[in-house]
Amino acid sequence: MDALEFTSSIVKTLAWPIIVLVIVFLLKKPITQLLLSISKFKYNNLEMDFGKELNKIEETLEKQSIEQTTLNNTISTINKEKENEVLSLAEIHPSAAISVVWTMIEKEIANTIKRLAISPDYPPYNSTLKNINLLKDNKYIDTITYELLNEFRHLRNKVTHAHSEGEQITYKEAVKYYELSIKLINQLRDIKR
Structure with a gap:
């Protein structure tokens, strides 16, 4: 095999992968937007529909007769800087916004435990599950x-x-998780000794 045949075989072998890479590069933005809009995911036996689960939480909160107010009214007890951080992050990376919101809930659970003085241990050192169980x-x-x-x-x-597994949630779902969490945080803040 001479150099020309060798070069020809390499070009034949690499032609399709290079074409695929060029197409992916050219369609990077539309593919990314498509992936970020996925709210339902199924892989083998794992299936997740984040929006459906949020709707279930919302129904439960409504059944509990928690005051139904708009985000602007419920946010009064939450730091506006934190609100802007969560909403901005939700636009860029909705999954990361969920983690930030959960941290807010964890902090409020620990604060509630401290305020009620029901833990023999320092509440932030407990697991969140232990603090929930204490309440x-x-x-x-x-x-x-x-x-x-x-x-x-x-x-x-x-x-x-x-x-x-490629699970992605949408901006709207992240915002809804945030809004519902504010109601839950306010409910925790209302707990009196």
């Missing part, structure tokens, strides 16, 4: 609120750990 065991939250907190935690875990 329920001491009858500061009912079963519905307990389940809601765990559902928020479950959704955050799904989003955070689903990156390897």
